[in-house]
């Protein structure tokens with residue numbers, strides 16, 4: 001990877017070459033556990049840089065789509081090997097850049113390797129169906145074909161997995177890619193891109209352009225040569241991108257927020273439910289769109305659940321994600337830290353009872369740490385029960401019945417993931433039927449995504465499309481229906 005090593009500056013990757021932006025400006029990416037440490041600088045790219053990348057991608061796609069699926073898959077297998085070889089460096093960079101603990105960062109990078117291998121294999125799978133024609137002397141079949149250039153706009157919370165679960169399927173189905181990663185995690189993205197470079201990917205097939213969302217992300221959304229845009233991030237940005245791409249007739253896919261409930265029924269294994277609330281709600285400092293943020297507990301076990309939860313949350317160690325002793329790292333950015341503090345204040349003002357935590361943790365390096373926080377007596381109309389906090393905050397809500405629990409669980413604008421802890425098959429079946437969520441989890445935490453299964457939400461969480469697994473084919477290809485007669 002070409003970096004100017006003295007300053008640890010990372011370049012754009014356009015048409016198979018590492019290049020500086022014509023703006024000659026860089027943006028510093030800092031460590032949320034130690035904000036005075038600069039992890040690296042990335043290019044503050046201009047609209048002209050983006051144009052070059054889109055042109056390169058458009059040109060390269062013409063040859064790339066002509067390769068067989070197996071040939072494209074071989075390239076992805078090579079990238080997977082490079083990523084695996086660099087797992088320690090990339091995971092450490094991720095921890096230093098966005099704060100996630102090192103074991104979580106290693107797990108995510110290993111997931112990236114598995115994603116690449118899964119989609120590499122996809123190059124050998126079927127790309128259409130034979131459909132009987134009413135004309136007995138004709139052959140009729142459908143054939144999936146690539147879209148063209150795909151714009152990939154990604155957030156900072158999964159800086160390896162999300163760029164890969166969008167780019168790998170785009171590539172295997174014959175598209176070329178321009179990736180615009182979140183600025184807060186762009187150094188990690190540059191290191192992932194280096195794996196494509198080391199694997200000898202043909203020039204222009206995948207490109208990286210870093211810079212401001214309002215310039216590079218917006219530019220991808222507006223550019224008519226970019227046939228499709230896939231996005232994960234906030235609802236405000238996602239909805240804006242959706243409108244922009246739709247207005248020029250492009251295809252888009254949006255994965256956005258969640259306000260995921262976990263229902264704890266009286267008949268469940270309470271210890272399992274407690275562990276799931278903690279793991280699903282507080283891992284990654286609550287910065288997952290699949291995080292549990294509302295814990296809806298049946299009256300009969302409410303007090304017992306609360307005491308068990310408190311005992312375990314008290315034992316959570318917060319600190320630099322690079323330290324083995326840290327179970328929970330800092331918030332990823334100063335902005336995120338301020339947002340979470342603000343939600344905690346609003347929760348108290350609106351009458352929720354602060355049961356545990358709620359304070360920033362002072363630290364000699366000025367890291368963006370917040371105590372794991374539990375609110376009691378939360379009602380559905382409160383802001384902390386409605387809006388995505390993206391921080392280590394759990395809201396406890398008490399209900400009498402499972403019907404009431406499901407109604408409460410559905411009383412939000414989001415519908416990404418939802419979980420129930422119960423041993424009662426009737427409760428479980430009505431939960432599966434009535435819950436408004438794309439991911440329905442029984443006796444398991446709300447977070448946790450399997451790369452071979454469809455991923456996405458209902459209501460405001462997604463644009464009704466699904467990504468990952470076989471579902472990716474729907475978004476990253478279009479269909480030809482061929483009627484062949486001799």
Ligand SMILES: NC(=O)C1=CN([C@@H]2O[C@H](COP(=O)(O)OP(=O)(O)OC[C@H]3O[C@@H](n4cnc5c(N)ncnc54)[C@H](OP(=O)(O)O)[C@@H]3O)[C@@H](O)[C@H]2O)C=CC1
Nearest residue numbers: 154155181182183212213214217218233234237256289390
């Ligand atoms: N669903 C999820 O997984 C995620 C949800 N969020 C939610 O979003 C909140 C804010 O986080 P934030 O990082 O600001 O999320 P954003 O949605 O603003 O950022 C996500 C991506 O979009 C880019 N972007 C920003 N503005 C535009 C634009 N006008 N056009 C095109 N692309 C753009 C960003 O670039 P740049 O980084 O340069 O701004 C980044 O690459 C969080 O508190 C959380 O609630 C955040 C991350 C992931």
Ligand SMILES: O=C(O)CCC(=O)C(=O)O
Nearest residue numbers: 157288289290447448449
């Ligand atoms: O839970 C996961 O593994 C993925 C979550 C996710 O996609 C997100 O937070 O953006």
